[in-house]
Amino acid sequence: MIFQSFLLLHLVGLVLFAGTTTADFVSFRQFWKQYALDAIAARPMLQSMIKFPLLMGLGMAAIILSGVGMMAMTHGVFGEQLWFRIKFAIVVLIILNNIIIGRRLVISLRKRMTEVTSEAGETLQIKHKLRLFHYAQLLMFFVIILLSVFKFN
Ligand code: HEM
Known part of the structure; x- marks a missing residue:
């Protein structure tokens, strides 16, 4: 029951x-379309994504907390499997990509606006x-979900 609750939170x-x-991706596409037509009118769109x-x-906090919870309940058995190690490495890449690349780009875009x-x-x-x-x-994301579901070894 507790394990299922962790999986649910995950x-x-x-x-x-x-x-x-995905919403961020779609909103930016709309933003650039509007920006091409009228740069000033496009600015408030960035505000709606704040x-x-x-x-x-x-979301990431819930994923990590519940993931660690499930790992503890299974005594870290997945940690020894290849699919999980690759998954974990990609999770780190997602977080770094978000903080180092994504945030920086958005901050410099907001500044330019x-x-x-x-x-x-x-x-x-x-x-x-x-883009x-x-x-x-x-x-x-897709690769992580694929690995988590199929657990290739
Ligand atoms: C973006 C990050 C992540 C995504 C998209 C993700 C996705 C998933 C999905 C879709 C499942 C369900 C698999 C199934 O029920 O068949 C799952 C299970 C699991 N995840 Fe993650 N996960 C992520 C990060 C993590 C992290 C950081 C950890 C550990 C610290 C973790 C540990 C686990 C464990 C232990 C399971 C249960 C495996 C099982 O019993 O089937 N996940 N994950």
Whole structure:
């Protein structure tokens, strides 16, 4: 019963984190479309995404806490299996990608949006990097779910 509760929390955290990442991805696509038409009118759209990092943080906290709980209940048996080690490495990559790449890009984009004159070429670079960032996050999620379900060894 306790194990199932941890698994439930794990999946709720997964839905929250993966769902918010997808919403972030879709919202940015809309933002860039609007930005191409009218840069000033697009700015408030960034404001509507301001709570996404908090939701992602909550989702990841739930995933990690429940994952550690399940590991403790199974006496770390999964820790010795290859699929789990790969999964764990990808989890670390997802977190680092989020903090080092994603957050930084969004912060510099927000800063540019407050400037009166900003270099269009650099904004375009942020756009491409953000797209790559989202593709990488979604791909890594998919691989983690694949590994967790099939448990290849
Ligand atoms: C983005 C991060 C993660 C995702 C998307 C994810 C996804 C999943 C999914 C979909 C399952 C269900 C598998 C099933 O019931 O067949 C699962 C199970 C599990 N996960 Fe994760 N997980 C993540 C991170 C972690 C972390 C960080 C840990 C450990 C610290 C962990 C430990 C476990 C354990 C022990 C199970 C139970 C395996 C079983 O008994 O079937 N997970 N995970």
